[in-house]
Amino acid sequence: MAKTRSPKSKSKSRSKSGKRGKSVLNSAAAFSTNPHAKPDESLLIEATSLLHESSSPDAALPLLKKYLLVNPNSPQALDLLGEAHIELGDTEAAFAAFSHSASIDPEGQASPAGTGPEKFLWLAQLSSAETAVAYYERGVEIIKRWLSTSATPHPTATAERGLLKKLVSALCGLAEIYMSDLCMSPDAESRCERYVTEALLALPESAVALQTLASMRISQQRVEDAVAALKRAFDGWKELPPTHENVPPYADRVNLSKLLIETEEYEVALEVLERLKDEDDQLPDLWYLGGWSLFLLGEGEKEREGGEGGWVESWETAREWLENCLLLYNALEWEDEGIRDHAKEILSNIKKEIPEKMEEGESAEDGEKEWEEEGEWESDSDDDQMKD
Template identity: 80%
Template sequence: MAKTRPSKSKSKSKSKSKSGKREKSVLNSTGAFSTNPHATTAPSTSNSNPPIAKLDEDLLAEATALLHESSSPDAALPLLKKYLRTNPNSPQAYDLLGEAHIELGDIEAAFAAFSHSASLDPEGQVPPVGTGPEKFLWLAQLSSAETAVVYYERGVEIIKRWLSTPTALDPAATAERGLPKKLVSALCGLAEIYMSDLCMSPDAESLCERYVTEALLALPESAIALQTLASIRISQQRVEDAVAALKRAFDGWKGLPPAHEDVPPYADRVNLSKLLIETGEYEVALEVLERLKEEDDQLPDLWYLGGWCLFLLGEGEKESKGGEGEWEESWEAAREWLENCLLLYDALEWEDEGIRDHAKEIMSNIEKELPEGMDEGEGAGGDGEGGEEEGEWESDDADDEMKD
């Protein structure tokens, strides 16, 4: 069985986050919704003295391009504030302002902007009157559990209304906004809340089933919905059903290029590997992690999960009768993954101390049986000294033959 090993050159990036802050672990994050409002294209300026409204339209279009096309929230922010001075009742501008603040890490200001947009457009009307459901999905992610449920349900209600009345929005615009996927994400977000923060609610399990069923009816092959279903089945101790859902989720995108629209976001695929490890599907988890490593090898969580997975795989090989000689290879590979995890953890000033501590604990356990620097082929518990003598004897024979 071929082992999964990192490349020879280990990641030793010393770069820190652009903001100078400690980076957040993707294992403790939730997926994000992109509001992506559709601003009109900036009109041509054939008139030497265009009206103020036209200038404002250009200003908003420029801010939208800076935010969505150039990824420059710091440059978009002053333009949006300038636009709002003359257009204080624009929900579209407030949505963009919220996005800019999210990108810049100002969560409090983002919440205020999305809240103001929601007060201006409580029904999630179609542009240009309103901006639709996305602001409610953002507010859900920025709120505590009980409040998040209210916002998520509001967003779901608006998305369903839009999808049931296709004439309300241009079909091309509906497809571009990805409303079915946003519906699935919101429903799965609700299920996750009732699996975690509100798990003690008397109707938590039935609500989880309801939300994930709705999500799968909307998009039967959605990887996110299938992973949420697997999480529910794990909590119900229905491991076989969970594994079936996880493999189905992976099969849906494993043959696709990373940029394909059906490939889930990077963070969701990291979570898929975590769930596969939790259900004992180590080989499949390593396949997912290897693909992720090819896309971006600068995430400590990635290397931690790979090391943890290889350690568990080796542990199983060590305990099984047919695993003789294979577990050492798995544990050596695990050590390499964990070393990369710790290098990146320090370089990026990662904030999840849990993965650092667990990585060190696993490495300590490996070191007890496979001390670093041990000669290749010298297994733990074996007669390492005898192996060394055998090697020396062969070398002496070879010298004698050369002399003759």
């Protein structure tokens, strides 16, 4: 699938759990609060609370390790340990914990409530494409079994754990693999169609499923169908508060804006980005995408209007967004050099057409922006250190 911009370097990841709520993979309600619980069980209860309710993986970790010293083959504790390591960024330790749990509990039913499919979905996300397919398929199989009334291990488990959403997430994950890493497989397209169709049958208004459908239609060059799916995805949550359970995770909404840009729906993309900006304005990618959208929007206006009209305002606003992008890029020590370089390139193109206005008493030399200077940027703190 074609990309709007495909920088090679990786960018730093930031947790937005405070903005988006719990991960879709968290196995909430796996343990109930019991004042008469045994000492060992109390450790699990406390660790679950710290991890899922207090978002304190660093505090949960020692409790889980203490429990596992006595109960080394507890799938419940191993799953929680894996989640804690994920939150703390230790993916190797997380993979080891989930793998151990999967070997002990391959069917996800080691307790009355079942440890469930989550470990397999995590393992899929932490694996290479070929291995990920097997893990996703195992997770999907377990979820379907749990969703079957006769096979549900606990009456409230499926609702409390959001298994329908997890089923959709796993199916879309499979589709994405066959649109990227395994796109050359002879059955790649048919698999994508099957996975996305199944996801939409499970949750017809799922924004994640609709965006995956749009990605597939873009790769098939069916742009009108892709746009229809993207607008339907946005319509499903645009009137809802950010904390509503039907609002997709922040990262998914950023991806929605990318797909809208790719299909030249710049105004809708900007509407999505404005909402994200109100929610959290500390992501360089957000400002870059907004600036890129405004630049492309103005470019189209310029061509239609023969060089006069509203394109100037679009490009001036684009300049503000891109300068904010570079300021944040520097302040946060972001690593995505592709975003930085493309933002600078767009700003240079804008300056050729619209010279920057200078404040009264400011010289042209004083008005030069740091992004135009050769070499790397320096933050204010770096400047202070140099002066000292």
